[in-house]
Structures are given as structure tokens and as C-alpha cells.
Amino acid sequence: MNKSVLTIIVPCYNEEEVLPETVKELGNILTNLIEKDKIDSKSKLLFVNDGSNDQTWNLISDYTKRYNYITGIKFSRNYGHQNALLAGMNLAVNFSDMMITIDADLQDDVNAIPKMVEKYYEGYDVVYGVRNSRKTDTFFKRRTALAFYGLMKKLGVNLVPDSADYRLLSKRATEGLLAFKERNLFLRGMVPLVGYRATKVYYARKERFAGKSKYPLSKMLHFALDGITSFSIAPIHLILYLGLITVAISAICMIYVIIEKCLGHVVSGWSSLMISIWLLGGIQLISISVIGEYIGKIFSEVKHRPRYTIEIETYTNKMNKQS
Ligand code: UDP
Ligand code: MG
Numbered sequence: 001m002n003k004s005v006l007t008i009i010v011p012c013y014n015e016e017e018v019l020p021e022t023v024k025e026l027g028n029i030l031t032n033l034i035e036k037d038k039i040d041s042k043s044k045l046l047f048v049n050d051g052s053n054d055q056t057w058n059l060i061s062d063y064t065k066r067y068n069y070i071t072g073i074k075f076s077r078n079y080g081h082q083n084a085l086l087a088g089m090n091l092a093v094n095f096s097d098m099m100i101t102i103d104a105d106l107q108d109d110v111n112a113i114p115k116m117v118e119k120y121y122e123g124y125d126v127v128y129g130v131r132n133s134r135k136t137d138t139f140f141k142r143r144t145a146l147a148f149y150g151l152m153k154k155l156g157v158n159l160v161p162d163s164a165d166y167r168l169l170s171k172r173a174t175e176g177l178l179a180f181k182e183r184n185l186f187l188r189g190m191v192p193l194v195g196y197r198a199t200k201v202y203y204a205r206k207e208r209f210a211g212k213s214k215y216p217l218s219k220m221l222h223f224a225l226d227g228i229t230s231f232s233i234a235p236i237h238l239i240l241y242l243g244l245i246t247v248a249i250s251a252i253c254m255i256y257v258i259i260e261k262c263l264g265h266v267v268s269g270w271s272s273l274m275i276s277i278w279l280l281g282g283i284q285l286i287s288i289s290v291i292g293e294y295i296g297k298i299f300s301e302v303k304h305r306p307r308y309t310i311e312i313e314t315y316t317n318k319m320n321k322q323s
Contacts, residue, residue: 004097006033006043006117009088011081015104016055017210019047023063023070025110026102030069038117042095042322045070046315047104048088051078064314071315079308081214082185085165086178087308093174095319100168102129105211108166109203116168116201125173125196129166131205148224155232158192160200167191183301186227229293236294239287246283 008026012019026045033039049057049072060072073087085101092099098120102108108129116127137145149161165187169177176194177187192198215223228235 003037003040004120005040005095006030007046007088007092007096007099008044008113009046009048009085009092009099009101010104011048011050011084011088011101012052012056012060012104013050013078013081013084013214014052014054014056015211016052016059018105018208019056019059021209022104022106023067025106027067027069029110029113033114033117034069038114040097042319043069044092044096044315044318046073046088046092047071048073048084049075050080050084051075061312061314064318068318071318072313073310073315074312076309076311080185081165082187083308085187086185087310089169089174090178091313091315093171093178094316097171098168099171099174100166102166103164106209107206108164109206112166112201112203119199119201120168120170123197124199125170126191126194126198127168128160128163128191128198128200130160130163130200130202132162132202133204137205144220148227152189152227152231155228155234157189157227157231159188160192163200164188170196172196182230183303183305183307184226184230184297185307186223186230189227189231225293229297233294235290239290242283242287246280 008030010022010026015022023045030039030043030045034041034043047060047063047070049060057072057074060070060074063070064072073091075084075087079087088101089099098117100113100116102110102113108131112129116129119127145162149159152159169191173191173194173196176196177190180190180193
């Protein structure tokens with residue numbers, strides 16, 4: 001059997017507390033797979049430091065010197081989780097046959113990695129890590145996540161429920177994904193659009209090993225909004241329907257007003273006037289803001305700004321030396 005090169009991509013933002021444990025666990029998995037001849041000995045761990053302001057990069061840089069199978073990317077500043085994943089794939093795709101992305105906090109069970117690799121050899125190009133329990137998430141996070149998947153489905157966006165950014169992609173699937181040139185990244189919505197044979201591997205999602213979540217509510221909402229407006233124009237249609245309904249109601253009102261006028265009841269209601277002003281004003285503001293959201297998106301897309309800037313990178317060098 002021809003062995004394939006695997007690169008495990010790990011985005012890190014202020015993860016100094018977990019990193020030693022993450023390196024240990026992922027390192028074990030990787031070296032085990034190499035020893036068992038499941039993957040090529042050029043396989044690597046690739047840590048992407050997303051502009052951390054703690055010791056994360058110093059640690060990574062240290063590890064890259066100590067272990068041959070550890071490599072790193074250092075961003076010039078914080079560019080966000082999705083861009084960190086993208087940067088890792090952009091580099092790794094040049095040297096690897098398959099790529100696995102996994103969070104640094106060990107919430108995703110690393111033991112699913114060998115199973116993913118197994119699926120890859122069975123001929124799958126995309127293997128989603130799907131959590132079969134959300135017991136460790138807070139009630140609030142569980143509910144909001146559920147509502148989000150429901151909403152996205154209604155809006156016609158195909159997401160694999162309970163899968164985040166823990167997945168394996170083959171080289172050609174990664175190339176397909178990298179061909180998407182949008183700036184507003186929502187990778188978990190984009191992967192199903194790439195196609196190819198896909199399957200799932202189930203695992204139990206654990207508590208964060210150490211440190212705090214880097215996704216506070218504000219970031220989560222922003223991410224959800226990005227997901228919706230990058231993938232669906234349903235909200236704009238909604239505004240159209242809202243407008244049509246409002247026009248229909250006002251037509252009925254007009255008939256009513258004319259009849260009242262003809263009957264001589266001219267003391268028209270102040271309250272109804274106030275209500276309509278507020279209601280219509282509110283609807284208009286919402287509608288404009290939805291349209292504005294899309295224009296903003298177009299604005300950020302047409303600027304074609306770089307999605308990240310790499311300050312230091314040790315992956316290419318190590319791979320070149322070995323090949
Ligand atoms: N992360 C990142 N850049 C950011 C925020 C997060 O690279 O701006 C990384 C973080 O280090 C972790 C992963 O993305 O490896 C997921 O973040 P986190 O575990 O905080 O999110 P949660 O699991 O709470 O949704
Ligand atoms: Mg986490």
C-alpha cells in the first residue's frame with residue numbers, strides 16, 4: 001500500500017495553557033500512525049499561531065526545533081480561526097495527500113484521527129468529525145447551536161449538523177475548497193459545496209482541556225451572521241414579502257379610511273397614526289440594515305484584501321528538506 005502524507009492543522013490563539021498537552025496527544029497519535037505504517041513519515045503537525053499575545057508562539061517555535069514532525073506558521077496579527085485554518089491548508093496542500101483540521105483545546109477527541117485516516121484509505125475525500133453528544137457544552141451554547149442549524153437549513157444552506165471544523169480533506173478536496181475566493185469565510189458551509197465522496201466519524205466532545213473559549217457570544221453572533229449572509233439571500237426575499245404584505249394591509253386601510261370619510265366619521269384616530277409610523281419606520285430600518293449587510297459584504301469582497309499575512313513559517317523548509 002502506498003502511504004500518504006498527513007498534515008494535522010491546529011489553529012492557536014492564546015493557547016499557552018493547553019499547548020503542551022495538545023502537542024503530546026497529537027504527537028502520540030501522529031507517531032503511532034507513522035510507526036504502524038499507516039501514514040508517510042513526512043507527516044506533520046502544523047500549528048498556526050493566530051496572533052496570540054501570550055507565549056503560544058514561543059512554545060510552538062521551541063517544539064519545531066525539538067521535534068522534526070512539528071512545524072508552525074506565525075501570523076503577523078490575529079486574523080481569526082477560519083483564516084488560520086485556510087493558511088494551514090494553503091501550505092499543507094503542496095506537500096500532503098490529506099489534511100486534518102482540529103482545535104487546539106482538545107475538545108475534539110484525537111482518537112477519531114486514525115478512524116478518519118482509515119476512511120481516507122477507503123476512498124473518501126471528505127470525513128466530517130461529528131460529535132455524538134454535546135453534554136459538555138453549556139445549555140445556552142447547545143440551544144443556540146441547534147437554533148442556528150435549524151435556521152441555516154430553512155435558508156437553504158447545507159451544513160452537517162454537530163460538525164465544526166474537525167475534519168479530514170483529501171488533497172483534491174482541499175484544492176477544491178481553496179478555489180473558493182471569498183473573504184468572508186465560513187468553511188463548514190463551503191466544504192459540502194466542494195462535493196466528492198463524504199462520510200462521518202462520530203466522537204464525544206469533551207470539556208476544554210484548559211484556558212477559556214475564544215468564542216464569546218459577540219464573536220459567535222458575528223460568525224452566525226456571516227454564515228447566513230455569505231450563503232443565502234433569503235433575508236432579502238423576506239424583506240420583499242414583508243413589503244408586499246405591508247402594501248396589502250395599507251390598501252385595506254385606505255379603503256376603510258375612505259369609507260369612514262364618506263360616512264362622515266372624520267375624527268381619525270391619533271393612535272393608529274402613531275402605530276403605523278413606528279411600525280413602518282421599524283420595518284424600513286430593518287430592511288435597510290439587511291440590504292446594508294449584503295452591501296457591506298460586497299464591499300469587503302471587492303477589496304480583495306489578503307486574508308492573512310504570514311510572518312514566520314517553518315513548514316515548507318522542513319518538507320523540502322525531507323523530500
Ligand atoms: N482560534 C483562533 N483564532 C481566533 C479564535 C480562536 O485561531 O481568533 C482557535 C482557538 O485557539 C481554538 C479554535 O480556534 O484552537 C477554536 O476556538 P475555541 O475553542 O475558543 O472555540 P469554542 O470551542 O469555544 O467554540
Ligand atoms: Mg473549543
